[in-house]
Amino acid sequence: MSSRRSPSSYDESDVRVRPGRGSRPRSKIRPAHRNALSGMVIAVDRGRYTCVTDGDAHIVVAMSARELGRGAVVVGDRVSLVGDVSGQEGSLARIVRVHPRASVLRRTADDDDPVERVVVANADRMVIVTAVTDPEPRPRLIDRCLVAAYDAEMTPLLCITKADLGDPAPLIDAYEPLNTPMIVTELGNVGAANPGLPDPLRRLRETLHGQSSVLVGHSGVGKSTLVNALVPGSDRATGTVNLVTGRGRHTSTSAVALRLPEGGWVIDTPGIRSFGLAHVDPDTLIHAFGDLASETDECPRGCTHGYGAPECALDVAVAAGRLVPERVESFRRLLASRERQAGD
Structure with a gap:
């Protein structure tokens, strides 16, 4: 006799349903990774992160865990690493x-x-790199970088390059009232061989010693050339300035951190054409313009210091020759752009 059952004898209890992948409860407990290796991200390239480990300082290439999300890891981040941390090729x-x-x-x-x-x-310090000429300096971009540095609680340093091609005095005079440290270099000196660094570059290296410093500026001002002089063997690509537009060509395509010989890190970044400050509170902008802030004590209560502000002490200081009109104009243009954003 056959042991097979007739189809009419089956009911719901005989049906076995395989649970779907999404039906299994997921634990909210994540691994502690107590034995994870600590390191610092020194480069990012298409979803791969180059890290230098603490202690023996070997190089590890890593991917980011899915739960961290996209864009959650940047150059300079301190991270914990697991998996194949040998640093061997292909790991x-x-x-x-x-x-x-x-x-x-x-x-x-x-x-x-x-x-x-x-x-x-x-980063501990922002090095704002600007050339005297070729390309021409952009004071408004410098001002924006200063605002970003103060907002990030980083110490700014203004590095003026190519002083052998033009007069750096106007730039020095414009930013000296802010008490922002400045170093002036010449194109010929930057290309000098190490370790016999010229005095300005030696002072720059001493200033950056033991710190993590990020170099910012528009293309063609000499950021990568400075890095090559400060870090022997770094071989950062350098470019020229377009003779038609007067703008530099992008040579660095992503940020990269390089170790200084005497200790510390210098981070080279791609050239920037704009530096938006949508994240900065308009009420704090005046603090980035130290030379202007000191004049606002005589402003009436509630003064915005902006265009058309009645009895603003900034206008009085300009009329008296204590402030350069271009500095006030740069601040007010920046303030106006931020106030428009805040009111949208």
């Missing part, structure tokens, strides 16, 4: 944790752009 580790950041340098594409872009993390 791939995984970043499972980003440590709390001491500082974050942000920028937006424009002042009305709500999307923030983190440039670097954990």
